[in-house]
Amino acid sequence: MRFTKATNYALHTMLMLVSASPAKPVSVQKLAESQGVSPTYLSKILTRLVKAGMIESISGANGGYRLSRNKDDITFLDIIHAIEGTASLFECNFVHGDECSIQAVMKEAEKKMESHLRKAKLVDLLQKGANV
């Protein structure tokens, strides 16, 4: 299992939007070009972030995407869930009597990762002087 490229695009795009002025939307052309991905494809990915309520899109000339929330409220986990979905990473399909004990361990492990991603915010990266 691997995180999808779409998640990589989404995270990098969000970092750009967080560091950009919230007043001006950034066009998908610009966002796509800096990541070496086609604008139409990136647009599809960003639509998922729009539906998750994290960013908003402005059509027409000088349009593009911009944050629709406070920067500080945006965690890694929000973005990842918007792209990858919120389903558990491990599903035991067998019919045990009660809950599968293996699955219980796996879910606990997943929670550890999620907990870290929930604490991690994009703004924090900017403060450390990260290059987008």
Next chain:
Amino acid sequence: MRFTKATNYALHTMLMLVSASPAKPVSVQKLAESQGVSPTYLSKILTRLVKAGMIESISGANGGYRLSRNKDDITFLDIIHAIEGTASLFECNFVHGDECSIQAVMKEAEKKMESHLRKAKLVDLLQKGANV
């Protein structure tokens, strides 16, 4: 991203081998039947565990698979790494100046999950009376 079904099969098979007598190997037919998977396919999966040195296979009549290590040394992470590989779950392909700050966060999150899976052992489930 999801864990593969192969990981599910491997974990359940290992739990069976841990709970079985180490003297007698268990045939892949038996292991496969109890999980509703074809023997040839399960055999492919188990071969990876053999190569990882966790179990050993005995050919010929009364053959099968059995543990090749102490039960207590077998962690969830060992099994998962043997099946899914050890590559990082997240790879940023872009060329930043130095290491990608987003990737650093993702790797840290992954470590949290791995740390939990390294502590989790199959024997512990048996003591809790888990049904295989």
Next chain:
DNA sequence: TCATTCAAAGACTTTACATATCCATAATAT
């Protein structure tokens, strides 16, 4: 020694999903 029982391995198929591309449509600024 010979048939039987078992795993290993290679070639192959099928399925599912990620990764796009293309085009028509709708919204908006100038």
Next chain:
DNA sequence: ATATTATGGATATGTAAAGTCTTTGAATGA
């Protein structure tokens, strides 16, 4: 009006997971 920009649907394409089939090789025991 026209240029600019996102949206959505249809449609490839690529790749990995999931599974089958068949042959080979190793061990047992009669």
